Amino acid sequence: MSHVWSDEIDEISRRQRFAELLGGEDKIRRQHENGRSTVRERIVDLLDDGSFEEVGALAGFATRADDGSTVSVMPANFVFGLGEIDGRRVALGADDFTIRGGAADASIMAKQVDSERMAGALRAPLVRLVEGTGGGGSVRMIEDAGYTYVPANPGWDALVENLSLVPVVAACMGPVAGLGAGRVAMSHFSVLIEGISQMFVAGPPVVKHATGETLDKEQLGGAEVHRRSGAIDRIVPDEKAALQAVRDFLSYLPSSVHDVPPVIAGIEPTTSSEGLADVVPRNRRQPYRLRTILDAIFDGGSNFEYAGFGASVYTGLARLDGHPVGVIATDPYKGATMTPNGADAMTRLIDLCETFHLPIVSLTDQSGMQIGLAAEKSASIRRGARAVVAAYQARVPMAEIIVRRVFGVGGAGQVNRHRFNRQWAWPSGDWGSLPVEGGVEAAYRADLEASDDPEAMMKEIHDRLEVSRSPFRTAERYGVQDLIDPRRSRELLTRWVRDAYRVVPEQVGPPSFGTRP
Template identity: 45%
Template sequence: MTWERELEELRKREEFANQMGGPEKVGRQHSRGKMDARARLAELCDDGTFREIGKIAGKGHYDDDGNLTGVTPAPFLFGKALINGRPVVATADDFTIRGGAADAGISRKMVQAEKMAHELKLPIIRMIDGTGGGGSVKTLEQIGATYIPAVPGWGDVVQNLDTVPVVALALGPTAGLGAARTVASHYSIMVRGLSQIFAAGPAVVDGLGDAYKGPADHQQAKEDLGGSEIHTRNGVVDDEVGSEAEAFARARHFLSFMPEHVGQLARRSLCTDPVHRREDALIDLVPRDAKAVYSMRRCMEMVFDQGTVFEIGKNWGRACITALARLDGWPVAVLASDPSYLGGSWEAKTSEKVERFIKLADQFRLPVVHLVDNPGFMIGREAEMAGTIRYGVQAMNAVYKATVPLASIVLRRAYGIAGSAMSNAERFQYRYCWPSGDWGSLPIAGGLEVAYKSDLEAAEDPAAELEAIRARLDKVTSPFRSAERFNVEDIIDPRDTRPLLCEFADLAWRKLAAEA
């Protein structure tokens, strides 16, 4: 006697699960330009490596004799998989079943996925498409009562943020808990035109009498309320991409820089880019005109291992570029001023971005390289209204609290409190300065006429006197004067930047390995 009958029932139930919400709803999902949950898992993970857990969980349907006639699967799939050959927990909401709402499924599946990640120390990827929360108003009538809101397993979500890399991909309209699950991550992505994020959707907003009145077109209303153009520019989500395939590729790329959990070191990759590569174009990258801009991204391409710069948060906090990259194969976190936006001045959003990124680097033990051209915190009434100094100090505090090695390269300006936030001055300063360096407590141009007001008023020719003062101060502000007093450790030929940073990366990872 065998168990073939039971195995046949298992296969039958698995086939019901494979049908998801049924041909009509799956077809509707595809007609919207969206992949279904199972296709997404297959695309994200290494070929054939996804092993589903709880596949047959759902709501069974039976005839009067108690025989199974069908199963509505739980609208949440998860399991163990490999990404880049390394184990992960991969999850996906199934929008074809009640719009991915958790009330239509078994909440324990979602909880178990989160627990699996931090208990087994595996990165977790959430592919979010739907509310993922308590469901609809209609659910309350079915229950027969209302309830005080609570999110089962949210403590596990919080623990994962402290334990393992968490990646969230918003792949459709995500409201309520779905939006919260997206934001509760280390790296998040939206697909342009496909993803929207909101605390509540347009119908709920209008129903509650909010001033927002979206367009009649439902899709456009969702875009106007919470599209990627909004949330990748306010910092809610890190990046936007043009397709689901691109989202999967970026998720895999991000994880390639990360360790599998806190306490494990990230991995070095094979590097074919010569350590001693010296780019002649670096010599004249920084213009002599102090007001002229240049491309910091071009500098990064010439300094880091070719093809390894992975920028994060390009569309928000734009005065500072944040990226992951490699030096001689070693992964590093990069902060880089962008003089093409606000002259590189840190406003509130940039400071918020820097704080978050430094905390990520410190948590996952990635050495930091800071390419500095910072004229200070943004000034003016709007900057004061935004609370810039508070956000700026929080960014500076994050730099000072970080314990990973940090190297800074001062390309040009470093002024005021923001300039001093380039590194922790209480520690050994692994720092190099280019001959174009210009620093101080405040820009000379901003205080010259005030400081020499009486001299200028007494001069027969104030304009000539002003030029004479400028000429004297130009000599005083030479970076070589700072180097004489060892206020600057080393002034270097810009072409030596890559070799010196590769040396830093080697020493930094030597230190991190000794601590592990």
């Protein structure tokens, strides 16, 4: 049956088929041979079945016949639209590497800008699947255009605004450089795939020309570079894990700062609380397994590592009786001090929680900021102080369980100790201005030098101090709110989080200060 607009309706369908061809069979085959899916395959894998509503599918670069009719259209290499993840509306923008390697000279920048504006306008979480440069294109564009321009990062007013408005996730799905790397950094959570994706400000040819360094993509910006660089939050083994990390991360957060975090049915922990009575050794120099504590306190399967570059400083998301919370702790097998990178990880988590109204649980075991020449060269004190400022600026409810150590500026500032936060300490608690083990020789040096038996005197001093440093002495002076049986930790935190979530709705809205990457 013929309609008035039948020809145009058929043309819409024809042009939609062009969009689905991407860069053509050869480029799609090459993408697969390099171990990477195409942009449209990723969208299918990430979103709920049939939920993707594409915007701007017909945008591209047409080939015309002599009579002006359209022979074909090469689609723009950026795909965006709306979809759902676990039934919740999200915005998605994804690069197509099969067309000019994801470069901007095969894109229509208005699409990328609109993906950012759409997320903000609809208050929908934004997922960026980044692959390629996404910047100003190649140098050949200068000759083609006949002029150069003063750069302005396209749409970055929207990128900056979104950081304080909606959750933003960026996954490196292949090589990422230039403006593409900037789009990854401008997120609340970033993912890189080991052996598949790399991220750098400029690629190997530019680096070789500028610095003389001869490096391949993996050496310049692969997983080993970014495992501790602080530029990437999570390293994963494959695309499937990357997309799952995106889904998992978003599950803890509200759709925007104008909503409260999603509360779901609680799940019992995977590990019995009975083991918490034995997890911390009496020998203060002996480490313990942080995972045992996390698995015994928080809902089963809910522990999600966040900024994985923090070394000894663990930052994560979890649920208490179904309520999302941020978690700060220490992994003693990776160290006891707050490293500069660890301070950055702590700052990043606290800022995330403040932006999206997640209460924070601190499982405190902090022996202070890292010391030594390497630490000083890395601005240990400034970066540590910045983490402390983040803790003090945050308005969200905080609770603290002192697992073991609280020493120095780092330990003192892991939570805001100048407002009321619920606090419990385990009998393994050990605190002060600095660890006794490192301070006895300095404090009693003259006495020890004058003694006929310094070793015996040292033991006598330690024995005296051991009595005074008992956590019960601190509790007597209300230096700590409560000493508890470690096995009660989940029970008490669950009660607290229910109280915290009565306060959270009063804090919805933009954060107290603009969120920075």
